[in-house]
Amino acid sequence: MSGKKPPFPLLKDGKRHDGRGPMDLRPIQMKVGILHNADGSAWVKMGRTEVIAAAYGPREPPMKAMILPDRAVIRFRYHMAPFSTDERKSPAPSRREIELSKVIREALEATILTHLFPRTVIDVFAEVIQADGGTRTAAITAASLALADAGIPMKGLIAGVAVGKVEGQLVLDIDQVEDEYGEADMPVAAIVGLRKIVLLQLNGVLKPDEFLKALSMAWEGLKRIYELERSVLGSKYKGV
Amino acid sequence: MSITPFNIPIVPKLKKETIYSLARKGSRIDKRKLDQFREIKITLGAAGKAHGSALVELGHTKVLAGVKIEPGRPFSDMPDQGVLNVSAEFLPIASSEFEPGPPDENAIEVARVVDRALRESQAIDLGKLAIIPGEKVWVVWVDINVLDHDGNLFDASMLAAMAALLDAKIPQHEILEDGSVRIIGPPIEPLPVKKRVVSVTIGALGNVFLVDPSLEEEAVLDTRIMFSFDEEGNLVGMQKTGAGWLDWDKVAIAFNIARNKYTVPLRALQGAFKS
Numbered sequence: 001m002s003g004k005k006p007p008f009p010l011l012k013d014g015k016r017h018d019g020r021g022p023m024d025l026r027p028i029q030m031k032v033g034i035l036h037n038a039d040g041s042a043w044v045k046m047g048r049t050e051v052i053a054a055a056y057g058p059r060e061p062p063m064k065a066m067i068l069p070d071r072a073v074i075r076f077r078y079h080m081a082p083f084s085t086d087e088r089k090s091p092a093p094s095r096r097e098i099e100l101s102k103v104i105r106e107a108l109e110a111t112i113l114t115h116l117f118p119r120t121v122i123d124v125f126a127e128v129i130q131a132d133g134g135t136r137t138a139a140i141t142a143a144s145l146a147l148a149d150a151g152i153p154m155k156g157l158i159a160g161v162a163v164g165k166v167e168g169q170l171v172l173d174i175d176q177v178e179d180e181y182g183e184a185d186m187p188v189a190a191i192v193g194l195r196k197i198v199l200l201q202l203n204g205v206l207k208p209d210e211f212l213k214a215l216s217m218a219w220e221g222l223k224r225i226y227e228l229e230r231s232v233l234g235s236k237y238k239g240v
Numbered sequence: 241m242s243i244t245p246f247n248i249p250i251v252p253k254l255k256k257e258t259i260y261s262l263a264r265k266g267s268r269i270d271k272r273k274l275d276q277f278r279e280i281k282i283t284l285g286a287a288g289k290a291h292g293s294a295l296v297e298l299g300h301t302k303v304l305a306g307v308k309i310e311p312g313r314p315f316s317d318m319p320d321q322g323v324l325n326v327s328a329e330f331l332p333i334a335s336s337e338f339e340p341g342p343p344d345e346n347a348i349e350v351a352r353v354v355d356r357a358l359r360e361s362q363a364i365d366l367g368k369l370a371i372i373p374g375e376k377v378w379v380v381w382v383d384i385n386v387l388d389h390d391g392n393l394f395d396a397s398m399l400a401a402m403a404a405l406l407d408a409k410i411p412q413h414e415i416l417e418d419g420s421v422r423i424i425g426p427p428i429e430p431l432p433v434k435k436r437v438v439s440v441t442i443g444a445l446g447n448v449f450l451v452d453p454s455l456e457e458e459a460v461l462d463t464r465i466m467f468s469f470d471e472e473g474n475l476v477g478m479q480k481t482g483a484g485w486l487d488w489d490k491v492a493i494a495f496n497i498a499r500n501k502y503t504v505p506l507r508a509l510q511g512a513f514k515s
Contacts (some may be wrong), residue, residue, distance in 0.1 A: 065246070067246070072243040072244075073242070075241055075244075076241065077242070095348050096352070099349050099352050101242035102242040102348075103479075105244070106482060106483040106484070160348075196485035197480065197487075197488055198485050198492060200480040202476075202477055204476075205476050207501060208495070212495075215423050218486065
């Protein structure tokens with residue numbers, strides 16, 4: 001959304017620059033239980049975007065002041081590795097990372113059954129290993145999987161995906177090039193099983209009818225990601 | 241790292257029930273209709289040394305935005321474009337819950353949401369802000385200061401920033417031989433503003449939606465969603481904010497309410513510049 005001209009056509013004969021159709025997701029891979037120490041962990045790869053998340057808790061809060069008498073406190077950090085981007089990113093938290101940590105933490109608040117664990121803290125950390133667009137939505141998907149892997153009770157699994165607009169057309173699951181040169185980026189995350197939106201942002205311009213269409217496109221993508229999440233978690237427990 | 245707020249005052253259950261039962265009957269604790277904004281007052285030029293400024297009052301919420309326009313270097317990938325910078329500070333004078341210090345995640349969120357709406361709608365014609373392309377451009381600093389917090393800082397901040405930008409003028413200047421820029425007089429030339437952008441925040445509470453939630457209401461809401469619009473009613477930004485969820489099928493309802501109401505802050509903005 002820089003307003004710059006793309007170096008190559010983003011849309012040609014109905015195909016996107018990487019050969020996908022407007023409703024195609026990037027190839028997705030997911031794994032859970034990939035870290036030894038964390039109570040729960042997950043790895044999510046969407047195209048070239050790659051995120052690792054870990055969940056710890058419920059556990060003793062590090063500070064007394066942090067205690068809530070009726071529920072658990074949630075801490076979440078979205079963080080990008082310095083080598084995850086084209087140009088090295090400083091490891092210090094950027095304003096963007098601070099904002100994304102907040103909106104994702106708020107999304108997690110909606111699904112975690114915090115009232116079951118008063119006076120504790122539940123920590124979830126997402127580390128972006130490779131950033132190629134859609135890192136916040138991959139991070140929230142990974143966070144949700146890590147929580148499920150840790151056995152922390154939730155109202156439902158969260159899936160995330162972004163709908164974008166390139167050369168006037170709405171497309172699902174945009175990558176970095178489509179984000180950079182496109183006209184809009186609308187990240188959405190939902191508790192799919194309950195049809196509840198937990199994260200919704202828009203960076204860019206959409207006409208009212210485009211917004212409503214983008215929402216329904218996001219839903220189609222979220223359903224597919226949700227099914228993958230379920231099968232990854234299911235196959236973990238089938239092996240036990 | 242973002243942490244669940246643990247120092248916020250506990251809202252009595254009774255209050256939540258009162259607000260909700262009133263809302264289901266189409267009414268609010270301050271007697272407003274569900275889709276009614278509080279009174280909006282815009283005072284231009286509220287900060288004398290700023291190149292543009294506006295004090296916005298939204299009920300008891302007060303936000304002062306100031307614009308400073310200074311020569312600076314462009315971004316290397318946008319050599320002939322001016323630079324827009326938006327910051328927000330939730331000053332400790334505004335609420336007993338605000339601590340002095342650098343902006344926290346809430347202030348950063350407001351600043352970034354306002355920044356994105358202005359940037360993506362191309363409200364400011366940054367292409368007209370080059371002084372020496374590739375070398376010197378105007379850097380537009382928008383600083384949002386929250387003075388009094390009675391809820392809905394998003395819409396008040398958006399409106400204050402937009403009004404301050406419309407009020408802003410570029411300093412009189414000359415370009416010296418060494419390429420430096422000297423300010424030679426008071427600002428005269430208006431900042432090239434192409435679009436007027438305003439926002440409408442909707443609070444979700446059970447099955448009802450409240451436009452422009454007050455602080456009392458914010459404390460009991462399930463969640464909030466902010467929509468930004470340009471003058472033609474295109475959506476130029478959106479942010480769900482606050483813990484909690486929103487029914488998937490009700491997002492369109494919230495959007496329609498917002499789109500029916502964006503003309504309210506827009507008219508307030510137009511009114512401020514007519515007189």
